[in-house]
Amino acid sequence: MVFLSVFVALSVFLTTTAVHPTGHGFETALKFGANNESYVLMMSDLSAAREEITVCSWVRRMSNHRGSWQYWLSYVTRNNAYEMCLSDDGQFYFLQDLTRNNSPNRSTIDEWHHICATWGFTNHTTHIYFDGELVASKSTWSNRKLFSPGSLMLGQFHVGYGGGKIEDGAYFGGELHDFNIYSRQLTGLEVKEVFGQNRCSRSSQTFGDDKILRWEDVLKEERHGDVTEVLLDCPSIWDILYTEKIYKRVISRDLIEDLN
Numbered sequence: 001m002v003f004l005s006v007f008v009a010l011s012v013f014l015t016t017t018a019v020h021p022t023g024h025g026f027e028t029a030l031k032f033g034a035n036n037e038s039y040v041l042m043m044s045d046l047s048a049a050r051e052e053i054t055v056c057s058w059v060r061r062m063s064n065h066r067g068s069w070q071y072w073l074s075y076v077t078r079n080n081a082y083e084m085c086l087s088d089d090g091q092f093y094f095l096q097d098l099t100r101n102n103s104p105n106r107s108t109i110d111e112w113h114h115i116c117a118t119w120g121f122t123n124h125t126t127h128i129y130f131d132g133e134l135v136a137s138k139s140t141w142s143n144r145k146l147f148s149p150g151s152l153m154l155g156q157f158h159v160g161y162g163g164g165k166i167e168d169g170a171y172f173g174g175e176l177h178d179f180n181i182y183s184r185q186l187t188g189l190e191v192k193e194v195f196g197q198n199r200c201s202r203s204s205q206t207f208g209d210d211k212i213l214r215w216e217d218v219l220k221e222e223r224h225g226d227v228t229e230v231l232l233d234c235p236s237i238w239d240i241l242y243t244e245k246i247y248k249r250v251i252s253r254d255l256i257e258d259l260n
Contacts, residue, residue, distance in 0.1 A: 027200075027234055030219070032072075032155035033226025034063060034173035039155035040221050041163045044075070046148040048183040048212045051121040053146060056191070057179035058199045060112050061088040065173065069107070071157040072172040073179075077150035081159035084146070088174055090130045092117040095144050099126045103135040112177075114195045120185035121145055127188070132195030134188055154179070154218070155227065177232060181213040200234035 032038045046053070059072060069087035077083045085093035090101035094117070106113075116129040119140065128136040151163050157170040177199055186194075186207065194206050208214075219229065 027232050028219070028229045029058075029060070029175040029177040029232055030154070030223075031175045031228050031230045032172050034065065034171060035225060036156065036166050036168060036171050038171065038173075038225030038227050039153050039163075039166075040218065040223055040227060042152045042154075042213075042218075042221055043162075044148075044150060044152040044213065046075075046146060046150065046152075046181070046212065049181065050145045050148060052119070052184040054116060054118040054182040054184065054186040054191075055084070055086060055180075056114070056116040056182075056186075056194060057086075058112055058177040059088050059115050060110065060175040060177075061108065062110055062174040064107065064109060065171075066169065070172050070174070071170060072174065072176060073152070073154055074157045074159075075150050075152045076159060076161050077147035078161050079147050081161075081165075083150060085157065086115065086117055088115075088172060090115050090117075090128050090135065092126060092128050092136075094119055094126050095140050095146070097138070097140060099128055099136050099138040101128050101130055101135050103130055103133075106130060106135075112199055114199070116186070116191045116194070118185045118191070119146075123185075127185075129188065129191045129195075132192040152213075175230070178215050179213075179218055180211050180215055182207060182210040183212045184210050186210075200232060 030040070055073065061070070069089045069091045071085050071087045073084070073086040075084035080096055082093050082096045089106040090103070092099040092101070114131050117126065118129070119126045124140050124142050126138050126140060127134055151158070151161055153163060154176060155172045156166045158164065158166045190207065197206065
């Protein structure tokens with residue numbers, strides 16, 4: 001009976017925490033080599049996002065080799081080399097216009113930050129969210145929609161449709177996790193909700209019906225150069241079970257409630 005009680009309590013505990021099994025992409029990041037040959041390239045149909053879009057990812061900047069921002073995403077169409085670009089400190093090129101993130105502490109090295117960029121044709125406005133907070137907004141062309149299809153590259157800044165013309169020395173060289181594109185402009189509260197679940201949770205499943213590009217699908221794409229899948233520094237089940245709160249204690253519902 002004691003074993004059964006512990007087993008049931010442990011099952012409840014695991015389903016109510018951020019601990020999750022391996023092998024589904026939620027506990028790993030993509031690490032990009034510090035060179036111009038390391039990237040993931042996707043020929044993406046973003047037509048479902050022509051009038052609304054949100055791009056979100058956890059981003060870990062690991063160097064300052066350019067002395068300024070480094071782009072981790074670049075999306076090029078036949079009509080525009082600067083259709084959409086996002087940097088590791090939250091600068092957002094959209095429809096060939098730059099929205100600047102002027103918040104402090106945006107260029108930290110070796111730290112994870114959550115970056116979201118949104119846009120809507122109805123309000124003609126881009127928004128940048130940095131760690132769940134709105135840090136910049138800008139008006140866009142009133143008659144302009146997102147062009148599609150295009151070449152979407154992670155890890156490099158390119159301006160040639162199809163993946164060509166990678167800018168020398170403009171590589172990202174950091175890590176990405178939970179990168180998703182949505183077919184609508186998420187609200188500030190929704191962005192905060194995704195950020196609030198933290199990078200060790202299954203935040204990828206939030207607003208899943210609106211996704212047109214999913215992290216778990218990105219992990220299946222071909223990788224070029226030195227792009228590797230690495231484990232996140234998230235707690236495992238054993239890390240949690242051997243904390244002072246739990247070790248040598250009977251697992252009970254009260255204990256589970258204490259941890260939440």
